[in-house]
Amino acid sequence: MINMFEDKNRQAKQMEENVKLSIAGLSHDLRTPLTSINGYVQLLHETNDETRRKHYVAIIEQSVKRLIEMTEHFYDLARIETNQKEIVLTSISLSNLVEEIFLSFYEQLEEKKIELQFPDERKDRKIIADKLMVTRVLHNIIQNILRYAKSTAIISYDMEKDFLVLCIKNDIKRDSKVAIEKVFMRFYTEVSSRTNTEASGLGLYLSKKLVEKMDGKMEAELQDKWFILKMYFPINGIKE
Template identity: 70%
Template structure:
């Protein structure tokens, strides 16, 4: 009797070892193919359902998933760097070419009025170059998480008015009317004042490039946020793709011949606002382009 039991156990063990060894050979073969096929969704599998082996395969598949996730991120970063360099080279080349051309004209012209005009254009191009390099620098720091927040409580309406009025001459030159709300409920927000200044400056540059004749500023409160809205009427020939305005290097001009537009302003602004725990969105309301910026209220001041 015991001999038959021993023989049955020995036979079962042999079958177990046979299937286990076969499964290990199969896994060994799959492991060799995994580096090539993993990116297409291929993962290790089992025919022989042995718990310990199943746990090992699950762990290996999780490692493969994590590796593929990192691999996709690396490829996306590589593509971002490529786009970044392409955009940078294009956007810097345009004002640099303009500066070079006007410097050559300065060498050839003797009329003082023309010389003064050319110098003014060169100065404007140099200023724009500095703004663009600052934008690229800020973008690089944000996307590598190197830009630190300095949060404080301050009045948004005061900051907005100060920055908009600092561009008063440019608005006057382009016949753009500014409309501020009558002072009502004064509220403090929690944000990084320097970052928010850059956001507002970017919004103003966008208005100066694309507004027809008016820009309107307004404020609205929610339970947790102050909603700062800026809208401007758009020029009749403008073709704004609202779903693309926050994409990196998007400009209204598909040929990107506008030397004043790098296509980074609103993309960078959205990134900065999100870093300050806010959000930014846009809409087209008939002939008006509207930006909404949500920023956290200082509840202690409410």
């Protein structure tokens, strides 16, 4: 009983520390786009030039989108770390879902001049997973590709024991400085000074947590100038 009490006490302290870190990260990350919005709103009031006004509105809209994405990330983070995010398991064709979601970002990928390559032969073996969670993971990965890929993203599949392995890799820009051992750390971005307003540093951290919650695993590696993500999804459901 004493050991159980001490374990619960340690878990409570760890959860409290996680909440403190999340609040600190939230306040920092939200301050930047909010300051940007406030600044450009002031500029809107001060100019009558229609071209400048359209430019300022476009920047404000982008900042608002980033705020929405950040709040969704923090909401997911809070629910995961307090064990409140429920799992609804269904049989999913992973290759169909991946194709559907990636193609929904076709225009953004085209705009960034990123070529998307699907495998010639798809693994049609279905996985047992939460469709909304897998969708969230894929969205986070696509956002990562849009921010950091140089010109190419390649999707492939493999089987390993009781897992269907989804591999997504992208080439990285010449000046990229990826610390591969930190990519799944909370609030990590390539910009160590944390002045990167394009990313909250939570996308891959949350993705790994979501995959693990479905009894899978997620790995990252760097080979030459390729950033590689591997996601292992169970094909026989979650183990007891």
